[in-house]
Amino acid sequence: QVQLQESGPGLVKPSQTLSLTCTVSGGSISSGDYYWTWIRQHPGKGLEWIGYIYYSGTTYYNPSLNSRVTISIDTSQNQFSLKLNSVTAADTAVYFCARETARPRYGTDVWGQGTTVTVSS
């Protein structure tokens, strides 16, 4: 079955860029059936949708982060990535990569385990 695994630094300095990669195994990221998604969860808080990318490269971002976020896809490596620039302590969170069924819209059915990112000097 499809599995997702996040990777990247667990500590990022303020004003720098947070960079995470999600590796997809057990299935192709080039499938047109899915949106490849990033979601985060601040400590002790609820879930915040960051955005997603389609295999074609089309992206949708949360307007609350729109100016700072970039999601990209590398179909040759079966990976997609998140970059969040100009980070502050408010970006400290657990970051999940996930798969949302695109057509039809059947929810986000596969999640990575999550990776904790702390923004601190």
Added chain:
Amino acid sequence: DILMTQSPSSLSASVGDRVTVTCRASQTINRYLNWYQQTPTKAPKLLIYSASSLQSGVPSRFSGSGSGTDFTLTISDLQPEDFATYYCQQSFNTPRTFGQGTKVEI
């Protein structure tokens, strides 16, 4: 953005109880409503999609209903492993938005 409001924020229940969580959208979302379960330190798990469809592998004691703006998640015969936080999410449009969560406690 579509605001999703869950109630209650938390509830106390016992094994064997029937539990109901509600979710209200700030505008109609047809049936584009999903429910997730999250236990501490784990990723969320999809329980229900399209308001009432049970995700594969999820026990039948979980059920969902509703359409438009008002939705319900019901857990019948609560089991020890069901003590968790539950989130609703709309997939009607972007940005996807979640409810604030409902914590089901003993």
